[in-house]
Amino acid sequence: MAIREILKDGDETLRKKCREVTEFNPRLWQLLDDMAETMYAADGAGLAGPQVGILRQVVVIDAGEGLIELMNPTILSTSGMQEGAEGCLSFPGEYGIVRRPMKVRVKAQNRNGEWFEAEGEGLLARAFCHEIDHLSGRLFKDLAVRMLQPRELEDEE
Ligand code: ZN
Secondary structure: OOOOOOOOOOOHHHHOOOEOOOOOOHHHHHHHHHHHHHHHHOOOOEEEHHHHOOOEOEEEEOOOOOOEEEEEEEEEEEEOOEEEEEOOOOOOOOOEEEEEOOEEEEEEEOOOOOEEEEEEEOHHHHHHHHHHHHOOOOOHHHHOOEEOOHHHHHHHO
8 A cells, every 4th residue: 555645736637537447446445545554644635636647536534533545436315414624635724614414325336346325424425425425525624614713723622
């Protein structure tokens, strides 16, 4: 495993649309292992392919309920609403208030290409939405109701 460089604000790769994953092979598994290690090292709750320069529909998430790997994910249904502070490993130190569904049901393939469905609530629902947005070049700042000021961040800690 290896830690990969996380692309930051302004890198145009973050704005590109990702292609589907079609090959579920050791090269993909290496990428997934690296992405998980990179996410944990950066203390993040999720990481998407474009953030490490890979324009494929690949996402890793750990919102405190264990590691989830998603290939070619789509959102099947959503319900409810939550509004809260959200950040991104590509925008270190920046947080915005973003509205997301409270519950999200997704469909995706695992690292062996098998389809599965998963449901997330709260932080996990937020992570599903945030990371799946990355795959079409959408960033949390696009959706933020407003960005938090540094002083507000200190208050939250
Ligand atoms: Zn992000």
